[in-house]
Amino acid sequence: NAGVTQTPKFRVLKTGQSMTLLCAQDMNHEYMYWYRQDPGMGLRLIHYSVGEGTTAKGEVPDGYNVSRLKKQNFLLGLESAAPSQTSVYFCASSAGTLEQYFGPGTRLTVT
Amino acid sequence: EDKVVQSPLSLVVHEGDTVTLNCSYEVTNFRSLLWYKQEKKAPTFLFMLTSSGIEKKSGRLSSILDKKELFSILNITATQTGDSAVYLCAVGAYLNTGNQFYFGTGTSLTVIP
Numbered sequence: 001n002a003g004v005t006q007t008p009k010f011r012v013l014k015t016g017q018s019m020t021l022l023c024a025q026d027m028n029h030e031y032m033y034w035y036r037q038d039p040g041m042g043l044r045l046i047h048y049s050v051g052e053g054t055t056a057k058g059e060v061p062d063g064y065n066v067s068r069l070k071k072q073n074f075l076l077g078l079e080s081a082a083p084s085q086t087s088v089y090f091c092a093s094s095a096g097t098l099e100q101y102f103g104p105g106t107r108l109t110v111t
Numbered sequence: 112e113d114k115v116v117q118s119p120l121s122l123v124v125h126e127g128d129t130v131t132l133n134c135s136y137e138v139t140n141f142r143s144l145l146w147y148k149q150e151k152k153a154p155t156f157l158f159m160l161t162s163s164g165i166e167k168k169s170g171r172l173s174s175i176l177d178k179k180e181l182f183s184i185l186n187i188t189a190t191q192t193g194d195s196a197v198y199l200c201a202v203g204a205y206l207n208t209g210n211q212f213y214f215g216t217g218t219s220l221t222v223i224p
Contacts, residue, residue, distance in 0.1 A: 031210055038154075042216035043154075044200065050209030058211065087214060096210055099145055102153035 002026055006091050006103035013081040013110045021076040021106050023091030029101075031094045032074035033058075034066060036087040037105075043090065049074055081110045112139045117200050117215035125223050128190050132218045135202030136181040142210070143203040144183050145212070150196045157185070157198075158203045199206055 002102040004025045013019055023032065045058030049068040063085060065077045074093075078085060085107050092100040115151035118133045136144070143161050147154035158167045160183060167174050171190075176183045187194055197217040204211055 008220075017124075037168075040216065043201075043214040045211065045213075048209065048211060054209075056208040085217070093212070098143070098203075099156040099159050100154075100212060101210070104153050 003069045004103035005094055006106050017081050018079050023074045024072055025093040029095050032045050033092045034076045038087050046108035047077050082111045086110045113216040115200055115202050115213045117218050121219040121223045124190055127148055129188045131183050132185040132198050136202045138202045138204050140204045141191055142205050145201045146174055146185050147199040148196045149199055192224055195222045211212050
């Protein structure tokens with residue numbers, strides 16, 4: 001039982017490049033979330049999904065897209081990376097408003 | 112606007128001290144309040160509170176929720192250096208689009224030997 005896994009763990013991008021972050025969970029959770037964490041800002045919700053094939057915007061969705069084609073996977077895409085997207089990205093899953101289980105995070109630097 | 116506010120922002124104590132961390136919230140369609148501990152990696156779950164006045168305990172940590180005054184506290188007694196971390200408060204809410212969580216900015220706790 002791996003819980004929530006994220007790939008990659010680290011990535012450096014140049015401005016304008018694109019990339020996809022993958023989140024996978026093996027707990028059969030309906031809900032999955034993508035957060036970014038910046039110093040002094042806490043965790044801010046980017047997008048979330050309440051089930052396979054559904055997505056919804058969170059607090060800071062601009063510049064990101066997501067897809068949930070399979071229940072266990074939640075992908076976060078950056079189409080044209082900007083330095084302001086330098087952050088640590090966490091994926092989480094939950095069964096409703098019960099506790100969230102977090103992945104180990106992806107540290108992204110955009111130069 | 113929904114918000115979760117934690118105080119203090121940071122705290123430095125000596126081993127053996129007792130600390131109280133605060134979390135106040137203004138969130139519509141409140142469903143749950145959760146506390147997490149974050150060391151230099153992903154947040155790990157501590158407590159989930161849904162009812163007022165019922166204390167939850169785990170070892171030296173305890174937490175209680177007041178849904179009338181819209182706040183929660185996290186107490187840590189006999190602190191140890193291993194308690195040094197950022198403590199996050201989150202509120203779960205139900206929206207038309209599904210469940211969402213709102214996080215506070217966290218309280219950074221440093222325990223000095």
